[in-house]
Structures are given as C-alpha cells and as structure tokens.
Amino acid sequence: xxxxxxxxxIIGGGLVGCMTAYALRKRGRSVVVLERGHVxxxxxxxxxxxxxxxxxxxxxxxxxxxxxxxxESIEAELGESVEFVRHGHVHLALxxxxxxxxxxxxxxxxxxxxxxxLLDRDMTLRRWxxxxxxxxxxxxxxxxxxxxxxxxxxxxxxxxxRHGAIxxxxxxxxxxxxxxxRFSLHGRTGDGAVEIITCEALINAAxxxxxxxxxxxxxxxxxxAAGPAELVTEPVPPFAAPVMHVxxxxxxxxxxxxxxxxxxxxxxxxxxxxxxxSRVPPDKIVTNLARLVAIVPKMRAHHVxxxxxxxxGYVEDMMPVLGPSATTPGLYHACAFSGxxxxxxxxxxxxxxxxxxxxxxxxxxxxxxxxxxxxSGQPRTLHLAEEFQDDVRSPHIGRG
Amino acid sequence: xxxxxxxxxxxxxxxxxxxxxxxxGIAAAELLSRASVEVTLIDEAxxxxxxxxxxxxxxxxxxxxRLLGAGYVEYKTFHKDAAAVCAKVDYRPGMLAWSVHGxxxxxxxxxxxxxxxxxxxxxxxxxxxxxxxxxxxxxxGVFTLGxxxxxxxxxxxxxxxxxxxxxxSPLLYLAAVQYLRAGGEVAAVIDTTRFLDKLxxxxxxxxxxxxxxxxxxxxxxxxxxxxxxxxxxxxxxxEGEGRVAAVLCTLxxxxxxxxxxxxxxxxxxxxxxxxxxxxxxxxxRYDAVQRNHVPDTDLDGRAGQGIxxxxxxxxxxxxxxxxxxxxxxxxxxxxxxxxSTVDIDLAARRRLLQRLRRFQRGLATAFRWPSERAMxxxxxxxxxxxxNVTFGEVRAALDQQGGTAEVNRIKAASRCGMGRCQGRFxxxxxxxxxxxxxxxxxxxxxxxxxxxxxKPLPISLAMDVSP
Numbered sequence: 001x002x003x004x005x006x007x008x009x010i011i012g013g014g015l016v017g018c019m020t021a022y023a024l025r026k027r028g029r030s031v032v033v034l035e036r037g038h039v040x041x042x043x044x045x046x047x048x049x050x051x052x053x054x055x056x057x058x059x060x061x062x063x064x065x066x067x068x069x070x071x072e073s074i075e076a077e078l079g080e081s082v083e084f085v086r087h088g089h090v091h092l093a094l095x096x097x098x099x100x101x102x103x104x105x106x107x108x109x110x111x112x113x114x115x116x117x118l119l120d121r122d123m124t125l126r127r128w129x130x131x132x133x134x135x136x137x138x139x140x141x142x143x144x145x146x147x148x149x150x151x152x153x154x155x156x157x158x159x160x161x162r163h164g165a166i167x168x169x170x171x172x173x174x175x176x177x178x179x180x181x182r183f184s185l186h187g188r189t190g191d192g193a194v195e196i197i198t199c200e201a202l203i204n205a206a207x208x209x210x211x212x213x214x215x216x217x218x219x220x221x222x223x224x225a226a227g228p229a230e231l232v233t234e235p236v237p238p239f240a241a242p243v244m245h246v247x248x249x250x251x252x253x254x255x256x257x258x259x260x261x262x263x264x265x266x267x268x269x270x271x272x273x274x275x276x277x278s279r280v281p282p283d284k285i286v287t288n289l290a291r292l293v294a295i296v297p298k299m300r301a302h303h304v305x306x307x308x309x310x311x312x313g314y315v316e317d318m319m320p321v322l323g324p325s326a327t328t329p330g331l332y333h334a335c336a337f338s339g340x341x342x343x344x345x346x347x348x349x350x351x352x353x354x355x356x357x358x359x360x361x362x363x364x365x366x367x368x369x370x371x372x373x374x375x376s377g378q379p380r381t382l383h384l385a386e387e388f389q390d391d392v393r394s395p396h397i398g399r400g
Numbered sequence: 401x402x403x404x405x406x407x408x409x410x411x412x413x414x415x416x417x418x419x420x421x422x423x424x425g426i427a428a429a430e431l432l433s434r435a436s437v438e439v440t441l442i443d444e445a446x447x448x449x450x451x452x453x454x455x456x457x458x459x460x461x462x463x464x465x466r467l468l469g470a471g472y473v474e475y476k477t478f479h480k481d482a483a484a485v486c487a488k489v490d491y492r493p494g495m496l497a498w499s500v501h502g503x504x505x506x507x508x509x510x511x512x513x514x515x516x517x518x519x520x521x522x523x524x525x526x527x528x529x530x531x532x533x534x535x536x537x538x539x540x541g542v543f544t545l546g547x548x549x550x551x552x553x554x555x556x557x558x559x560x561x562x563x564x565x566x567x568x569s570p571l572l573y574l575a576a577v578q579y580l581r582a583g584g585e586v587a588a589v590i591d592t593t594r595f596l597d598k599l600x601x602x603x604x605x606x607x608x609x610x611x612x613x614x615x616x617x618x619x620x621x622x623x624x625x626x627x628x629x630x631x632x633x634x635x636x637x638x639e640g641e642g643r644v645a646a647v648l649c650t651l652x653x654x655x656x657x658x659x660x661x662x663x664x665x666x667x668x669x670x671x672x673x674x675x676x677x678x679x680x681x682x683x684x685r686y687d688a689v690q691r692n693h694v695p696d697t698d699l700d701g702r703a704g705q706g707i708x709x710x711x712x713x714x715x716x717x718x719x720x721x722x723x724x725x726x727x728x729x730x731x732x733x734x735x736x737x738x739x740s741t742v743d744i745d746l747a748a749r750r751r752l753l754q755r756l757r758r759f760q761r762g763l764a765t766a767f768r769w770p771s772e773r774a775m776x777x778x779x780x781x782x783x784x785x786x787x788n789v790t791f792g793e794v795r796a797a798l799d800q801q802g803g804t805a806e807v808n809r810i811k812a813a814s815r816c817g818m819g820r821c822q823g824r825f826x827x828x829x830x831x832x833x834x835x836x837x838x839x840x841x842x843x844x845x846x847x848x849x850x851x852x853x854x855k856p857l858p859i860s861l862a863m864d865v866s867p
Contacts, residue, residue, distance in 0.1 A: 279679075286513055
C-alpha cells in the first residue's frame with residue numbers, strides 16, 4: 001500500500017483544524033486535513049456566532065484579544081464574507097448578584113485595555129428601549145463582534161486549499177502509529193478504501209472526539225460532550241444591534257442582518273457524541289422562549305422557526321487544551337475549546353502553527369497546557385450548574 | 401384482587417395519540433374507538449377532513465354538493481362518520497403538533513403548549529404540494545393546486561376570474577372541474593405530462609377502476625364545457641407585472657402558446673409531510689418511483705418504536721388508500737399492544753391498499769416529477785421563496801463548495817430552505833439542483849434535515865411558562 005507524506009496532518013476539519021491548516025500553509029508546511037464528515041459539519045457550524053470578549057476568563061482574555069485582532073481583518077484576508085459585524089456585546093444583569101458580576105468583569109476587561117461602559121437601569125432602557133424592566137443594569141463592550149459560524153470553517157478550508165493544503169472529507173482515521181519520529185495514519189474513505197498518511201507533526205483537532213486520540217498516547221483529557229440550545233425566529237424588523245446576553249448565560253440573543261433573531265440559553269444540553277445525534281428538547285425551547293419574552297416582551301408577536309444544537313467538547317475548567325502533548329513529541333492538541341472555539345480559533349491556530357514551525361509561540365497559551373489536568377492545585381471556580389444541565393455526562397462533574 | 405387485575409388490563413393504560421384528522425386519522429380513530437381504547441386525536445385544522453375532505457369554515461354556507469358532484473356522497477359519509485368518531489375520542493382541533501421527543505407529542509395552540517405522552521403514536525399527517533419552480537412562480541396570483549383547492553373548499557373563494565390550471569398532477573383535472581362548478585372560468589388546463597405516458601400507465605391504473613373512472617369523468621366534464629386541455633406542454637413562464645397575467649408554454653410540436661389569465665394553480669404532485677416521523681426517529685427511504693422520501697414502514701404502517709404511519713404522510717396514495725391504511729395502522733396498534741381486537745378483514749384491506757398503491761405508482765410514473773427542469777431553469781429564477789434565493793445563488797454555492805455536494809451544506813451556504821417553510825416547498829427543487837450539479841441523475845436525492853418546530857411556533861405560547 002502506498003503512503004502519502006506530509007509535514008503535518010490534522011485530524012478534524014472543524015474550524016480549528018481548517019484555521020490551523022491555513023496558518024501552517026502560510027508558513028510553508030505541507031498539510032493534510034482529515035475530516036470524517038464534512039468540513040465544519042459538527043459543532044463548528046452550530047454555535048451562536050458571538051466573538052465575545054467581555055466576561056471571558058482572565059486566563060483566556062489575552063488570547064481572545066489576539067484572536068480578535070485576526071478576526072477584524074479576516075474577510076479581507078480570506079477574500080470572502082463570513083458575515084463579520086462588529087456591533088458590540090451587552091451583558092445584562094437581572095439581579096444584584098448579576099450586577100456584581102458585571103462590575104467584576106468590567107474591572108478585569110479594563111485591566112486588559114478594553115473599552116467597557118457600565119449602564120444603570122435607566123440608561124440601559126433608554127439605549128435599548130425594547131428591553132423590559134427586568135433588566136437592572138448592563139455592561140457594553142464595543143469591540144465584541146459576530147460572525148456567521150456556518151460560513152467560517154468552509155471559508156478557511158477554501159483559503160487553506162488555495163494556499164496548497166489538502167482537505168480530505170469523508171476520511172475516517174482508524175488508527176495512528178508513532179515511531180522513528182514520524183506518525184503513520186490509517187484512514188478509510190467513504191468507498192471503503194484504506195490509505196496511509198505519514199507526517200512529522202500531528203494535530204488533534206477532533207473536537208468532542210479528541211479524547212480518543214489523546215488516550216492513545218497516554219494522555220487523559222477529561223473531556224465531555226454537551227450542546228448549546230439554539231433557536232431562530234422568522235425575520236423581524238431590525239431592532240437589536242449588539243448581542244444581548246444575560247450575564248449568567250440563561251438567555252442570549254442577537255439579530256442577523258437578514259432580521260432573524262438567534263436565541264440561545266444555558267444550561268447546555270446532554271448530547272449523544274457516540275451516535276452523533278443531538279436535538280433541543282421541546283421543554284427547553286419553551287423555557288428559553290419564556291426567558292426571551294421576559295426581557296424582550298415584543299418578541300411575543302413573532303414565531304420561532306427552527307432549533308438546533310451540536311456536539312461540543314468541554315472540560316470542567318472551560319478552557320481549551322492547546323499546545324504540545326506531554327507524552328509524544330510531534331503531537332499537538334487543539335481541542336476541548338468548551339464553547340470558545342469560534343472566538344479563540346484564529347489565535348489558537350497561529351499558536352500551533354508557530355509551535356510547529358518555530359518551536360515556540362508568541363501567543364499567550366500557557367494556561368491551556370494539557371499538564372494542568374495532572375497538576376494538583378485549586379481548580380478554577382465556575383458556575384457549572386448554570387453552564388450544564390444535570391444530565392450532561394461528565395466523569396468529573398459531581399452530581400447530587 | 402379480581403377488580404385490580406381488571407384495572408391493570410384496562411385499555412386506558414395504553415396511551416394512543418393520532419396526529420391528523422383527515423381520512424387516515426379518522427379511519428384509525430374510528431377503529432380504535434370501536435375497540436373502546438382511549439384515543440387522543442390532534443388536528444391542526446378546526447374541522448376534520450384533512451385536505452381531501454376539507455369542509456367549509458364555520459358559518460359559511462357553501463354548496464358542497466354542487467362543488468363535489470359525484471364525490472359528494474363520499475364527502476357526506478366521511479363527515480357524518482367523523483363527527484361520530486370525534487365525539488367518542490379526545491378530539492383536539494386547532495392544535496399544531498410541533499415536535500415528537502422523549503415519548504411525547506408536543507402540541508401547541510396559539511397560547512399554550514403541552515406534551516402528550518404516548519405508548520402508540522399514529523402519524524396521519526398527510527401531504528402538501530410538490531413544486532418545481534417556474535419563472536414567475538412567486539408572482540401574486542400564482543397558487544399551488546392544493547392551496548387553490550383549500551381556498552375554494554374552506555372559504556368558497558376563487559383565486560381569480562380566469563384561471564390556468566397547470567403542472568404535472570392528476571389533481572389538475574379535479575381542481576379545474578371544481579373551479580368550473582364554483583362559477584370560475586378555467587382558461588386552460590396545461591398538463592406537462594404527455595398523453596402517451598398516461599396511456600402507458602393505464603395497466604397500473606386499471607387496478608383501481610373506480611378512481612380511474614372518476615378521473616376520466618373529470619376529463620369528460622372539462623371537454624364538454626369547452627375547456628382547452630393541452631398535454632405534454634412545457635411551462636416556460638408565468639408572465640405579469642405585479643400580478644400574473646398569462647402563462648407561456650411550448651407545445652409538443654414546439655409551437656409557443658400564450659394563455660391570458662389572472663390566476664394560476666399549479667403543482668407537480670404531492671410530497672408526504674414526514675417531519676414528525678423523522679423527529680420520532682423513523683428511518684426515511686427514497687422512493688424512486690414517487691421520487692419522495694418516505695418513512696420506512698411495513699404494509700400496516702409500523703415504523704418502529706410505537707410509531708405508526710398512515711395515509712399520504714407515509715406513501716402518497718390518495719384519500720381512499722389513506723382511509724384503508726388508517727384502519728390497518730389502528731389494527732396494528734391493537735395487536736402490538738395486546739388490546740381488544742376488532743372484527744375487520746385485515747387481509748382484504750391489505751390487498752386493497754396494495755391495489756390502490758399500485759394505482760398511485762401508475763400515476764406517479766405517468767405524471768412525472770419534472771426533475772430535469774432544475775437543470776434548465778435560468779439563474780434568475782427564485783428557488784427558495786421564503787429567503788428569496790435564486791437558482792443562480794444555489795449554483796454559485798455549489799461551485800464554491802467543490803467536492804461532494806449535499807443539500808444541507810448548500811442550505812448552510814446559500815440560505816435556501818432556511819426560511820419560514822424550512823424547505824417544505826423548495827427542498828424537492830433544491831435536491832434536484834444538487835443532483836444535477838453532481839451529474840448523478842440516478843442517485844438517491846438528498847433531503848434537508850428536520851428540526852423542531854416543524855412549522856413556525858408562536859413565541860406567545862411561552863407566556864404562561866415561568867422563565
């Protein structure tokens with residue numbers, strides 16, 4: 001059997017895999033992306049589409065800001081639209097505890113040089129008169145933006161291809177061997193043909209399914225799958241320019257340029273990563289609509305036309321696993337983005353590409369080292385009950 | 401003790417839900433009500449009948465006898481039976497079944513939503529018009545055949561004064577006859593099916609002589625009243641400024657024909673409403689004769705996991721087949737759940753159903769879905785009317801995509817199928833454009849994946865829910 005040789009192989013053609021392929025081609029490395037389904041066909045295409053900066057954790061914010069630099073010129077660079085619009089992000093507080101969170105977030109963001117405006121109830125309602133009196137305060141961040149996530153991975157895949165990357169869809173990686181400083185991948189195509197690909201560096205960008213490959217090299221990523229609950233309405237006349245986001249994540253919405261209102265709301269759903277099946281339960285749809293109407297009463301006059309979710313990979317500290325393997329030279333992880341893959345993606349891709357080509361990166365990725373799971377210490381404090389439904393399967397989140 | 405065991409065996413413990421009160425749903429409910437099991441019958445409309453036996457809106461005194469002619473006896477019998485059945489079961493009109501999830505049907509009225517748990521679910525969801533776009537098809541005055549008929553039967557309204565009925569469907573003749581009877585003028589019936597193809601399908605159609613003869617009666621009535629009928633024409637354009645004013649077509653001898661009108665009713669047969677079946681987890685398969693995706697069932701309608709499919713929502717078969725399949729599905733439920741049996745001749749009904757389906761296969765072969773049109777239509781023609789997406793935009797998305805083309809990806813890139821109807825009307829055309837680009841005319845067509853809600857859901861219904 002013949003084998004094809006590349007400098008780098010990337011397992012997973014989601015947005016991170018495609019962005020990394022693009023970044024590597026710009027640095028002259030030969031690259032193949034192996035995607036078992038379609039490019040961007042899993043969680044990459046199903047997210048809310050927010051490039052949110054405010055409220056990001058301290059550890060992530062420096063990388064998030066570097067990512068935003070890239071996002072802000074991405075359409076010129078790719079030569080096509082991904083519906084990037086910088087119209088800011090509003091965190092809403094519905095009670096005193098939320099309000100305290102806004103103030104805390106604002107302090108952290110301002111420390112990183114971000115432009116944050118805190119508004120009291122009156123100022124909030126004057127600026128966005130469609131909001132109800134449930135809102136007690138808000139925080140406005142001007143640099144945050146949105147993109148259409150459906151378009152992102154395919155656009156990067158095309159850009160990578162134009163630069164000479166090979167994007168292979170419908171290829172299932174059956175096994176990976178490592179020896180003599182090289183990896184050897186056995187892939188099976190849709191028509192059953194088996195092919196061998198060899199490479200010097202291997203990138204694990206397999207999203208919710210990244211744990212399997214890591215485990216094969218003796219590394220445990222405490223990964224679990226969950227899905228966002230997304231809804232979309234029929235197009236309605238323009239009213240809400242920025243992303244509106246109750247700070248506990250219980251409801252967030254934005255209006256697309258077409259007029260549709262996209263609605264999401266945590267906690268995230270349990271999904272079946274094995275069967276690759278995911279749906280938003282009807283009671284969740286109704287609950288989120290009720291939450292929406294509570295803060296935007298005028299939405300009651302409209303209709304919701306579709307729901308969807310996807311299979312995202314999470315870890316308990318809600319930060320990506322990004323960087324070299326702790327066991328295997330040449331293996332890199334770019335996974336477990338915990339719902340932040342869209343925003344962080346371009347910077348994560350550059351970080352991995354730099355690590356492979358230069359052996360070091362200027363990107364601030366130290367907090368995302370896989371070894372953090374082996375180290376003892378105080379875990380990051382999170383509101384996990386807000387983030388995940390009780391039935392989300394996690395080996396690490398203690399239940400009842 | 402004896403009392404308790406009787407309680408345990410009482411059929412009321414088996415929760416049976418039927419969605420749809422057309423011929424299939426009513427036949428299923430009728431049989432189950434005879435077996436004295438408890439049934440909940442959900443229907444989106446305010447009156448039983450479905451599309452086939454649609455009744456006028458309350459308070460409207462329409463002369464249905466005149467409209468339906470020989471079909472009136474069947475209509476009257478249906479509504480008499482349906483009224484009796486609806487009185488015996490838990491009948492809930494005006495309810496949209498918007499999802500099936502976790503062993504429950506989720507139903508909504510304008511102001512509330514409710515989960516109805518079931519042990520057995522009979523989906524009798526019927527069909528809608530299947531459309532291949534024509535230049536000008538989104539002009540005001542252009543209706544689908546089914547839409548035009550619904551307006552007539554439900555509201556007593558004509559879609560125009562001078563109507564062209566056209567497309568590829570046996571319903572052309574029925575719709576045209578009903579328009580004449582209602583006092584409308586039918587400018588022409590333009591049937592894109594060649595007369596020869598209809599003759600070729602005769603052997604299959606002879607298995608159901610009653611249905612065939614009612615179709616022929618319509619043809620004769622149209623001829624007698626001097627309606628122009630064209631066979632084997634190609635529809636080129638629905639022309640007009642602000643409203644349709646004429647249909648332009650090309651006759652089989654290549655001569656152009658222009659027919660002035662102020663309204664058009666058109667369609668290319670029917671497509672089953674399979675969304676709830678898909679959400680319920682039923683496998684769908686591509687039927688290469690009907691060129692539709694249909695739930696995979698046995699002859700009685702079993703689709704696995706307590707799900708049963710009856711009527712046109714399973715396989716397009718017409719009103720009579722729907723009623724037969726409804727009773728077969730109900731009998732299958734009784735049997736599968738060990739409930740009381742009802743004395744009907746299952747074997748005879750299965751034979752009848754097979755005969756009626758063979759007839760429909762004949763119809764589907766004769767009145768072909770014009771898949772090749774998707775390749776020929778100009779880039780400027782609108783494919784997705786909800787999102788105003790043209791054939792050209794879909795083709796550009798296909799070019800950009802390269803590699804394997806698949807309808808759900810093209811939807812994501814072009815917005816085709818992303819609007820209010822969620823691809824129920826553009827999905828069939830989209831599948832053809834994608835197949836044409838892959839030059840795989842024999843390949844199974846793709847289909848757009850469904851998600852809840854299956855139809856637009858009013859956000860107001862969440863008002864009573866505490867957030």
